Amino acid sequence: MKKRSLLLVNSVLVFSALLMLWEAVILVFHVQPYMLPNPLTVATTTAERLPDLFAAFLITAEEAAVGLLAAIVVGVLVALVFARSTWVRRLLFPYTVLLQTVPIMAVTPLIIIWVGAGFSAVMLIVFIFCLPSIIANTTQGLISVDENLVQLFMMHNASQFQVLRKLRFPHSLPYLFVGIRVASGVAAIGAIVGELFAGSTSVGHGGLGYSILYAQSQTQTAYLFSLVVAATALGFGFFFLAMFFEWLLLHNWHESATQSQLE
């Protein structure tokens, strides 16, 4: 307990020191506010524009969440097909790797042609960003089941569906969550980058990415700082949520469990 409070004090000290360094750089080098506003300006701007910031945050969060959820649903279904047939897996798995390596910005114009700029386009970009890690990890989980366990199920005349539901699927959950954790980090980035290129520009529909573009064009440097903080918070929030659900579902039996040796 003592260690923890010491850590807290140290963290606060380091944070304050960084703010002071920031302030000092501005004073010493006479940096203009449009280049680098001071911490206080950033704080007041953030407070003033909190409603705008929050609205943009929600829009981006929604795009990222819908894209991520779609990737989880589709990714798990694809993984089930891959796990079912070695043949299909060998033929199609390379394409998921390809999906991961294709520069998404190169595809964005196509997406805009197909679905138009706006919510759907950004969601689709997030979806493409997230899908490969879900497919790859879940497939790995579904097929890496101990052969003896499969034989145990056979000994008791289990159906294919029972093997899937009571063995392969629960076994793949930790793998799925590795995929979700990776994807959740990427989802927020995907949504913001997606908005930069394919976001909605109509009033009240622009997310963080759009707000960043707009603030840049108006040289609202202080607000840009607020937007960066908001974007970081979004990424962190997604990652934290993924970790929380992972803990909720797996902490009883998986690595994170507290080990107690009996006997």
Added chain:
Amino acid sequence: MSVPEVLLQSVGKKFLGSTKPVLEGIDLAIERGEFVSIIGPSGCGKSTLLKLVAGLIPCSKGEIAIDGAKPDAARKLMSFVFQDATLLQWRTVEKNVALALELEGKPREENAARTAQLLELVGLSHVAKHYPRQLSGGMKMRTSIARALATLPRLLLMDEPFAALDEMTRDRMNEELLRLREEQNWTVLFVTHSVAEAVFLASKVIVLAPHPGCIAHMVDVDLPYPRTQETRDSDAYDELVNRTSRLLREAHRV
């Protein structure tokens, strides 16, 4: 005349892609209630033999009959205990024990009662709600055995179930297994690489020779049940262990 519980007639097994068979010309009849240990050097096909009897893999040659039926049709009579405890990590001990009953579609309430009774039997009632990762090696194996016993098998197939345990725990588990057998009277096929364990448990020890695996010797163990630590201390036991070890060494040399 009664049908033997397990009957193997000139059974051979060759795996796809390998030139030499793993097992060749195995003839064996096991009567109901016998406890048969199978020992042999590693790679002589002990585990393969067990999986053939279980019908988990098909024979290349010969016939296997369990109580007169084909192995995969006789699965209801059998339970298999693997070398690893093969527990489902996401299930508590009691849920793991209930697995086999669940797969066979037994009603849930009945399972709960049966499971509780089994945990009592193997002395694990106090950890019923624990997860496998919280258990010691011996407790995991007891859970595995309780799961195998849940479906009231007549024939137990055990593939080096205690190989990963320390000697003290292994000895205790051996005694527990015999105690349970006295109550439930299964036929047991027990694969092990420990001569001492094979002799202590079995009414008959089969020594396999390798390349290809075939039955080299059969040793009748006429030590009286129940067997305890006193059995281990007896001269008759020592003599049997020595003789079996000698036969095993000879089988290895051939």
